[in-house]
Each structure stands twice: as C-alpha cells, then as structure tokens.
Amino acid sequence: MKRIVVLGSGFGGMHATIQLERQFRRDPETEILLISDQNYILFTPLLPQIVSSYTNPRHIVQPVRDLRGRKRFRFRRDTVRSVDVGRRELTLGSGTLEYDSLIVALGGRSETFGIPGVRENTWDYKTLEDAVALREHVLDLCEHADHTADVELRRAMLTFVVVGGGYTGVELICELRDFLFDNVAKRYRGIPREDLRLVLIEATPQILGGIAPQLAQHSRKRLDRGGIEVRTSARVTRCLPEGVEIGGQELISSETLIWAAGVRAHPFVESLPGPHDRIGRAVVSNTLQLEGHPEIFVVGDSAAALDAMGAPRVAPVAIEQGRIAGRNVAHAARGEPLESYEYKSKGMLVSLGMNYAVVQIGPIKFSGYFAWLFWNALHLYLLVGLQKQLQVATDWLLGFFFPRDASIIRRPERCRFCELESAKANAAVETPTAG
Numbered sequence: 256m257k258r259i260v261v262l263g264s265g266f267g268g269m270h271a272t273i274q275l276e277r278q279f280r281r282d283p284e285t286e287i288l289l290i291s292d293q294n295y296i297l298f299t300p301l302l303p304q305i306v307s308s309y310t311n312p313r314h315i316v317q318p319v320r321d322l323r324g325r326k327r328f329r330f331r332r333d334t335v336r337s338v339d340v341g342r343r344e345l346t347l348g349s350g351t352l353e354y355d356s357l358i359v360a361l362g363g364r365s366e367t368f369g370i371p372g373v374r375e376n377t378w379d380y381k382t383l384e385d386a387v388a389l390r391e392h393v394l395d396l397c398e399h400a401d402h403t404a405d406v407e408l409r410r411a412m413l414t415f416v417v418v419g420g421g422y423t424g425v426e427l428i429c430e431l432r433d434f435l436f437d438n439v440a441k442r443y444r445g446i447p448r449e450d451l452r453l454v455l456i457e458a459t460p461q462i463l464g465g466i467a468p469q470l471a472q473h474s475r476k477r478l479d480r481g482g483i484e485v486r487t488s489a490r491v492t493r494c495l496p497e498g499v500e501i502g503g504q505e506l507i508s509s510e511t512l513i514w515a516a517g518v519r520a521h522p523f524v525e526s527l528p529g530p531h532d533r534i535g536r537a538v539v540s541n542t543l544q545l546e547g548h549p550e551i552f553v554v555g556d557s558a559a560a561l562d563a564m565g566a567p568r569v570a571p572v573a574i575e576q577g578r579i580a581g582r583n584v585a586h587a588a589r590g591e592p593l594e595s596y597e598y599k600s601k602g603m604l605v606s607l608g609m610n611y612a613v614v615q616i617g618p619i620k621f622s623g624y625f626a627w628l629f630w631n632a633l634h635l636y637l638l639v640g641l642q643k644q645l646q647v648a649t650d651w652l653l654g655f656f657f658p659r660d661a662s663i664i665r666r667p668e669r670c671r672f673c674e675l676e677s678a679k680a681n682a683a684v685e686t687p688t689a690g
C-alpha cells in the first residue's frame with residue numbers, strides 16, 4: 256500500500272486532494288490522506304464581512320467531511336509539527352506517520368518585519384477565529400465607549416488602525432467603515448460620529464500594489480471621500496498597547512491595531528531542506544517539487560515556483576498549483592512526464608465596501624456599482640456548495656433591510672477595560688461602605 260499525504264485543507268490542499276482522488280480512483284493500493292488542523296475549508300475572500308457582521312461565520316466555511324461526500328480519501332484533523340525527509344516520516348500532534356508522496360499546502364502566517372510589539376499588541380487577521388475575535392473586540396470597545404465620558408479615552412477606543420494597504424487591509428478597513436458609520440454610530444447613542452476614526456497605514460507610496468496604478472489612485476480617492484485616513488510612505492516603528500508609532504516620532508492613540516502587513520511562510524515550510532525565498536517560502540521547480548526530494552510537492556502560499564516567483568499569494572494560484580501537484584503525483588507514479596506551473600493572472604477584484612468595487616481583468620478595468628455587483632456574483636459563484644451560496648446570498652439580502660448583528664457572544668479575552676471594570680467591582684464587594 257502506498258500513502259500520499261496532503262498537508263492543509265485550504266485552497267491548495269483541498270484541490271490537490273480532489274485531483275488525487277480523480278487520478279487514483281481505481282487504485283485500491285494507494286491511500287490518500289488529507290491532514291489539517293481545521294476540519295473545514297475557509298473562503299478567505301469573505302473574511303472582512305465577518306468582522307463587519309455582514310456575513311455569518313458559519314456560512315463561509317465548508318466542513319471537509321461534507322465536501323468529501325462519497326469520495327474515498329481519508330481525513331485526519333491533526334497538527335503537523337515536523338518532517339524527517341530522509342525517513343519520509345511526519346511528526347503529528349498525535350504521533351508519527353510515514354508517507355510515500357507528500358503535498359505541502361500549509362499557507363502562511365503574518366510577517367512582523369522585526370517591528371517591536373507586533374506580536375503582543377496587534378490583532379492578527381488570517382483565520383476565521385481571528386475575524387470573529389476582532390468583530391467581538393470592535394463591538395466590545397463600542398460598548399465601553401458608549402458610556403466613557405473622558406473624550407480622549409473615548410476617541411482612542413474608537414480609533415481603528417489597519418497596518419498594510421494591500422487588498423486585505425483595504426477591504427477590511429472599508430468593511431469596518433460601513434459597519435461603524437452606518438450601523439454602530441446610529442445605534443450607540445453615546446458615540447458621536449465625529450469620534451470614530453479609521454486609519455490605514457502603508458509603508459510604500461501607494462495602496463493596492465499589484466493593481467493598475469489608475470485603479471489604485473481611484474481607490475485611494477474613494478477611501479479619502481469615505482472618511483478613511485490613508486497614510487502612505489508611513490513606516491510603523493513600534494506597536495504599543497496604547498497605539499502605533501510611525502517613523503519613530505508620531506503616535507496614533509488607538510486600542511485596536513490590526514496587522515495586515517505581510518505574509519511569511521509557515522514554520523514547517525521554513526524547516527524544509529533546500530532553498531527558500533526572502534519570506535521563507537520553499538523554492539520549488541516548475542513541477543512544484545522540492546530540490547533533492549521529488550516525492551515532496553509544495554503549493555500555494557508556501558511555495559515559490561522557479562518561473563513564477565512574483566506570482567501573488569492568492570487563492571487562484573493555490574488552486575491551480577494544488578491541481579497540478581495532485582496530477583504530478585499521479586504522473587510520477589505512472590512514469591509519465593510532469594506538468595509545469597506557469598503563472599497567468601486571473602485579474603484583481605477589490606471590494607471598497609457597500610456598493611463599490613474596482614475590477615481589473617486583463618486590459619478591462621472598471622469600478623463602481625456594477626463592479627461591486629460583479630464582485631458579489633463572482634464570489635458567490637466561487638463559494639463551494641449550493642447551501643453556502645444560499646446562506647451567503649441570504650445574509651447579503653437581509654443586510655439591505657435590517658441592521659447588522661451587534662451581539663457579543665464570547666466575552667473578549669484581551670480587554671483591559673473589562674478587566675478594570677471587574678477589578679473595580681471586586682474592590683467594591685471587598686470593602687463595603689460604612690453605615
């Protein structure tokens with residue numbers, strides 16, 4: 256029995272597994288095993304809408320076991336810790352496991368660029384849990400701000416800073432703007448609209464690098480008009496509990512710094528033998544194989560294919576590479592020539608909040624309401640499964656008629672104001688007043 260192991264149930268890993276299933280359908284001597292630390296596939300393009308309460312978190316994930324249906328591949332929810340490439344053995348949270356072929360699709364993590372305080376004082380924005388926790392933190396601060404008389408403190412509570420002007424940062428801050436100005440400001444009577452402040456910080460001279468410059472400039476004007484402060488050529492030098500320092504001089508007071516400034520390879524990928532690029536991705540051949548280890552394929556955000564080093568870290572690249580890696584494992588098993596990955600841009604779509612988007616597909620560029628409709632239609636189409644498509648479409652439809660949900664389900668863990676309030680309450684219980 257031969258065992259092919261796929262690591263990661265994201266875009267790359269899931270599509271590699273589906274391809275392997277097709278290739279080895281009639282081969283009972285080959286076991287296909289997908290391992291991931293989460294038991295679902297997450298549709299990341301809709302993560303900003305989780306933070307803004309526009310879409311329900313459950314509606315943008317699809318459980319692996321539902322996706323599997325009648326397919327025969329096995330799934331194991333486990334965490335991979337390391338690999339011994341010589342012995343072809345993985346160390347998982349629950350033990351060791353041997354493989355014959357391996358496809359690595361573990362995605363990436365945030366890059367801190369060695370800036371002090373990023374890990375301790377910023378909100379990460381990569382996973383569904385991150386987005387849900389961030390939404391609850393934003394609402395929690397609004398609850399505190401609603402009864403905070405100290406104007407300075409209230410303003411710091413209501414200042415939301417996003418670091419990173421790529422498409423993830425831009426889409427997030429636009430969603431936050433819609434949520435805060437169109438929903439929160441109307442329902443929290445103690446929050447004056449003018450106290451709400453949204454700041455986007457970008458180290459390079461322009462936001463949305465990778466999109467046509469005229470669309471990037473157009474987007475910037477749109478953000479300016481929407482009340483978002485865009486700070487370009489601004490380098491974050493320190494992240495503090497009470498705010499963010501820019502250029503070693505200026506401090507923007509804020510209780511919420513969100514880090515969307517860069518991606519680094521997964522630590523497992525960085526530990527693989529062979530060359531790596533400057534952000535730690537494994538440099539693989541165009542057939543997506545690791546140097547010196549043709550039985551190991553690396554795809555998606557974890558991989559830098561030799562002739563596609565500049566390919567963006569986006570879902571279509573991960574999907575395409577996953578499919579090729581799946582087919583290449585089968586080609587190698589049958590002694591056939593392997594397929595090469597070649598990057599072809601599928602375009603760029605950026606939502607700038609409710610009713611507005613910018614779209615670039617080849618030479619075609621457009622923006623505005625129709626671009627937004629196109630953005631919505633395409634993302635709905637790309638969501639896996641009719642059930643999820645109907646759920647998200649219903650969320651969007653209801654969002655037109657009803658206010659967004661503002662309930663805090665889990666008490667936020669990192670709130671110093673909550674801690675202060677409970678400390679005061681405890682002190683009052685311990686020292687009862689005389690008389």
Ligand SMILES: Cc1cc2nc3c(=O)[nH]c(=O)nc-3n(C[C@H](O)[C@H](O)[C@H](O)COP(=O)(O)OP(=O)(O)OC[C@H]3O[C@@H](n4cnc5c(N)ncnc54)[C@H](O)[C@@H]3O)c2cc1C
Nearest residue numbers: 263264265266267292299300335362555556568569570573
């Ligand atoms: C907020 C956000 C918004 C985005 N928006 C878009 C967008 O609009 N359009 C677009 O094209 N791209 C978007 N992307 C980028 C896109 O999501 C990635 O490029 C894509 O997911 C990469 O696919 P992947 O398979 O390499 O990794 P991922 O999809 O990240 O999958 C990695 C998998 O590995 C698993 N894993 C991680 N560590 C371990 C471990 N130790 N053990 C076991 N399993 C592990 C994870 O749980 C996950 O299942 C966005 C990304 C983010 C973070």
